[in-house]
Amino acid sequence: MAALEFTLQGTDPNSKARYGLIKTDHGEIETPIFMPVGTAGSVKAVSQQQLKEEVKAQIILGNTYHLYLRPGLDVLEAAGGLHRFNGWDMPILTDSGGYQVFSLAGNRKLTEEGAIFQSHIDGSRHLFSPERVMDIQRIIGADIIMAFDECPPYPSDYTYAKKSMELTHRWLDRCIGRLAETPDKYGYTQNLFPIVQGSTYTDLRKASCEYIASKGAVGNAIGGLSVGEPEEIMYELTALCCEHLPVDKPRYLMGVGTPWNILENISLGVDMFDCVMPTRNGRNAMLFTSKGVINIDNKKWEKDFSPIEDGIDCHFSQYYSKAYLRHLVKAKEILGLTIASVHNLAFYLWLVKEARKHIQAGDFNAWKQEMIPVLKTKL
Template sequence: MDFTLEHTDATSNARAAHLQTAHGSIQTPIFMPVGTAGSVKAVQPRELKADLNAQIILGNTYHLYLRPGLDVLETAGGLHPFMQWDGPILTDSGGYQVFSLADRRTIDEEGVTFRSHIDGSKHLFTPESVIDTQRSIGSDIMMVLDECPAADVSEAYARSSNERTVRWAARAKEHLANTAPRYGHEQAAFAIVQGVTYPTVRRASARALVDLDFPGYAIGGLSVGESHELMYAMVEVVEPLLPPHKPRYLMGVGTPENLLENIARGVDMFDCVMPTRNGRNGTIFTTEGRINITNAQWANDHSAIDPGLDNYASQYFSKAYLRHLLKSNEILGLQLATHQNLAFYLWLMAEARAAILADRFMPWKDAILPQITQRL
């Protein structure tokens, strides 16, 4: 993996960069569509690339480990050929799933013991086994195992948890150096900065992980219940401590506002289920504003879903038709809504990059946010 910082905006900390992986190049800032179980819901891989110009997608180690299982992925030659996606893939370590399965897991120094949400079977994730699992998946960028504490834990717990996360990161890096990719292409591992909303813990986490010298760094444990203001404050705490010549990934974030505000603070990479999940439930993001397409006001609106985007879902189908499909529970409605929302998110990242390269990110952001966040 090679990361080249191309330009830093004159009006903010926003960055434009180029990230080269074995399966292709990525221009940042970038949003990664979430394909948790090897599929971005309701979108074919060829649509992701040809129609939406998605440059990288995300898979999840926890879910892929449980289903279809490593034996299937290994006989397929990894996730890339299994799902017919030849672009870059980043895999989350499963740390967030550990957080979300509080009643099904226990954490100790060895790792995380949990019960499957599918059949209740018992499993153990360690820093080493999570690397091995991602070797079998074949992702281009792997996340090390971490603990993602709840937003309301004490500072003492946050400190203890983070110290263990750092020890796990060191174990993961050592194991990474002693193993090889299964499918002949390079795999990079990112460490994950934790610390909840405690600045001293966040700083300690960032400093310790930077000392371990990973190829890239994620900021985890945000967008888990804290306010947006606290999220931004924690990014501001961490950003100056992260190496400027390495990529920065804010995990699980978020709304269009969140993306632009965190780009301004120096973040390069994002993922979130919001565009796909919200689309399936009738919330449509457009270049003109946000729409609840199931509202009656759209029943006879035959204008394009989004005249500002140049793709077939946005241009060639009407708001009335999309509303009809979703109200009728037609599968095509899920496809078009998802297509539109991902097209919008990826357009927003491309526009942000152009503004950074032109040294006008902040004025552009301040002008575009009221437009795209208004409710139509």
């Protein structure tokens, strides 16, 4: 068992973009990377084989809140952890459940001890404390586990944002303490990433980065963005955080975002991303491509027999035509959801792979400026 290692392999001369390699006990992850979201132990409509062979995913996410409620810890522990339960033998990251708990604003109570909430499944009451969340993530068995934090809503006033950030910091100390007194499970290392908070206030963000950095964790996350604030504010705060988080540790921007968001944030120094957008939008007929955004529901694609996308390394994108996918979507055939989701995820993984290539070549910034207007085009 070895703690997560990050090797920074190079940087772009005209931006803060960088590429590197993360090593975990379940394999290596090339950065910058996009991580498909498998909330309840499954990336919606996509099999683990498709994630490996078509999407080329290197790491996927699970969610503590959802997995805790269903299938439950007894099932996951009996299986030997999430890797064995879902058959994914590569790295897994688990979100702490903080975002899900705090999105249940009407069904939860926040205290110093933790968050008391009602299950969205059966209304039963539960307590998530920092200690409990660490224990739960131990049992789930992810390679990277997230600290329990409060994600304040946007907008938040300064007083609330400051109190929330300070609570997140106190909870982080309790997370660290709990992990120190409990062993890894299943024979491999579980690595904690703290989360920067502070809403949209630059002084709070700076203070949070400094506090998080002082803990010496193997990686760090930026939370509380992409929650409704304008893109310009997200970029400003991400840049600030990247300036104050350690250079030699991976930086994970949680819940972001569109293809253009990802390229902009790579240029600011972010290494890791996740978002439900490629699968959720895919299930709702929106495709992301290297030439722009397609609403496959539109009649203009009815007799377009060209591939969905022939420039990326995905058989689904190359084999199925736009006309056929449109037919499946209109007919509400389940296969349509799978093809659209696999394609969008494969496109996201292609995009970060291209970003790595251009950072290595030293022309990332010029490529990014050329790509972003194209990616935003509605076809």
